[in-house]
Amino acid sequence: MKGKHSYFFIYIACIAAISGILFGYDTGVISGAILFIEKEFQLSPQMNGIVVSSVLIGAFLGAVCSGRLSDYFGRRNLLIVDALIFGIGSIGCALSQNVGMLIAFRMFVGLAIGVASYVAPLYISEIAPPKYRGALVSLNQLAIAFGIFVSYIVDYYFAGMGQWRGMFAAGVVPAICLLIGMIFLPYSPRWMAAQGKEDKALEILQAIRGDENIQEEYQRILKNLKVEKGGWKLLFSKHIRVSLWIGIALAVAQQVTGINTIIYYAPTIFQMAGYEEATAAIFATVGVGAVFFFSTFIATAFLDKWGRRPLLMTGQIGMAIGLLGLSWMFFHMQHELFGDMALISMLLYIACFGFSMGPIMWLMIAEIYPLRVRGLGSSVATCANWGSNWLVTFTFLTLVEFAGSGTTFLIYFFITILSIVFVWFYIPETKGVTLEEIEEKLMKGVAPRHIGS
Template sequence: MTGGTASEQDNDTGGAQPRNGTALVVGASIIAAFGGLLFGYDTGVISAALLYIQPEFGLGDMMQQIVVSSILIGAVVGVIIGGPLADRLGRRNTLLGVTVLFTVATLGCALTPSTGLLVLSRGFLGVAIGISSLVVPSYIAEMSPPHRRGTLVSLHQFMVTVGILASYIVGYALSSAGSWRWMLGVATVPAVLMFFGLLGLPESPRWLLTHGRPEQARAVLARTRPADHVDAELAEIREAVQTEGRITYRDLLGPRYRRWISVGVAAAGSSQVVGVNAVIYYAPTILKNVGFGDTGAILASVGIGSLNVLFTIFALVFIDRLGRRPLILGGTAVVIGALILIGFLFTQPVQGTVAVLLILALVVYQSAFACSLGIAIWLVNSEIFPSSVRGKAGSFGIVTHWGLDLLVSISVLTLIDLFGGASGVFWLYAVLGACGLVYLYRWLPETKGRTLEQIESDLTARSAKHTHAG
């Protein structure tokens, strides 16, 4: 329990960690989290742009869904190839390549002359998003000391919400001119900033040690940890890394890891089956269909996105104080209640008081999601797995995230038509979310203030206990 004591000492003293080390860790986390900003902007901006792309290219419901979901098909591919790339090239170098792909694909979307090329460019953009969604949280987790890890890893989700809000604001600002190409093209700016920021960052100490560079790993830890913690953490990482490469995907589905794979998948799956991306991608379209004007529908999304950011800040402040379980489980329960209310409101004529209540319910839904399931997918999958299998094991949750995101995005308008309105769709999301909540209540571990290696030890013991009990 030495690592736990060290974490407590850091919390009590405000950190024996050198000030410049703290600045490096925070700076690296912020720069890496620009991947989340790009993720949020590129997925969110289509909600406003689609209102103008649809008439220009004459898109029906199915083609609209293909344009939206093409980025998610690419994201699934990105997650699949992202792990091996990051393991081979390093976290930092992989992210450098991702920023180049972000820039090229974004320009392709903005300059496209046809629907086909738009779909193709968004597919490549999705590859960049998928890779960054896997690598960014891992890089931040591996750079962070235990007592700050929850907050710093959650910066990724915070930047996702900032990106979504920025996309809504840009969409609203350009809505009067219908300039959807500029809406899409603005994302080149953060991609370029991220590229130059990454040039000054070190590689993850875990990756360096894994690839036979112990002195470089020690140097990074010496810059980011208290001096009396460096040797202990280096030893913990070395012990975990010794099993690297001996674990196969078949092993991950065996008794030792199966339970924790399922927790990562449940966290990722629950974050999608509550329909958050139906709101992010289609809120303006849905609101327009029930009587809002184009600009009014986009403006409503700006309000929703603003509170999304505020409540993510709330999660950042309290995730390492309250712990993971209270925020994730409590917020998910509120999400489910809001979905039930939204479904009911869509059964009523959407005007006057009902319209106001609908916007408020969407605000509550998005805000609760931001400080619960919104952070769960990235934080849980970056914490609960042993260092030696984190890349492979985490990919199960991330693939689940993008696969279900794709399923939601390509089906929401079709389901609305099938159910004869949006109410049935939101009630379906509520039922699926309740199933996820029950599972997470049973199995989600509390990981607040613990080293990644301590979490590994505890989960391995618990898994063995349940295996023997079975």
């Protein structure tokens, strides 16, 4: 915490974003592992869905429990505990001797994912200067995309040997890195001020900002803390509840547009599309991970230049086109270009998600709630996100079995169209606006669509 320059916050954000790598790795690794687990344990489509979606039950529970914990114990401390859970869960999955044991440890890993999914962006958003907040919070999504990409590479490496246990065990490495890194990071100055430790908050803020004059920012933090203590009553109060519903709706929209059918089942979809060998299907999936990772760079580079709304609108239109393409190709499976066109449609979808709904949803739920209920509000939105994630993941293979692949992706297409309409009418532009300014507008009764710039 001895940073003398004004870029100490970048170092902090990079370390905290390792939790995003773990988030991505432990969600993506199942896509390749399930091809071998399915054969070893003779899984039905329904049991396959349970194994894949079990991590989401844990993530939902993690989000439920950790909202208040992050406000009480602090974002930094919770991320340290999170690293331990990630490590233990990865080892447990690798050593599982039956389906029940595997499901239990996947749920345990899910607890860590649920915590990481909102605590890391929350911590980063409270550390970052306003003009860099979008880029730095989207850094966490970039880390998630990188974790997914790495998980696909690891899956491909172990696929040749049929070693699904090694796929899970590799998750211990980033867990150790996060644990060591977080121990040396400071608490959020906003959280310290909320605990009544104002002198310590000022010291941390000055260390993060370097030689900058921080008095105006510091006084804003203190002013907003005096408004009202947080709780369910405040969260559902007249001025804040609309933001709560917007956060929930955006969190649900991120999932019900079908993203994790691609993340979790990409090799399975490629097998449907003609890539019959597991190794070939996983290799094709590596390409999906690479496109996802590099497309997220767009958000990191341009969120604070172009804004949230333009990227959201552009990305979702591209997602809709990709889903429509996938649907059309599965309705015309005898077409000679079926496999190639299915791959192109999937890559278009994942690329557009990577610079839009992927990072911006997590950024928005870290921005649109007042400090006193930011942890609680983010937790509620995150619970909605994981709950809808579970619903989509659990029902995907069953829906494909009874309705067909073409109809399934057509359903996701129409949901994406509804999401585009929602974003157009309700999502604010928060580019370059301080968290305190957003809070002040909310408490004055400004409509959430206009709480930003």
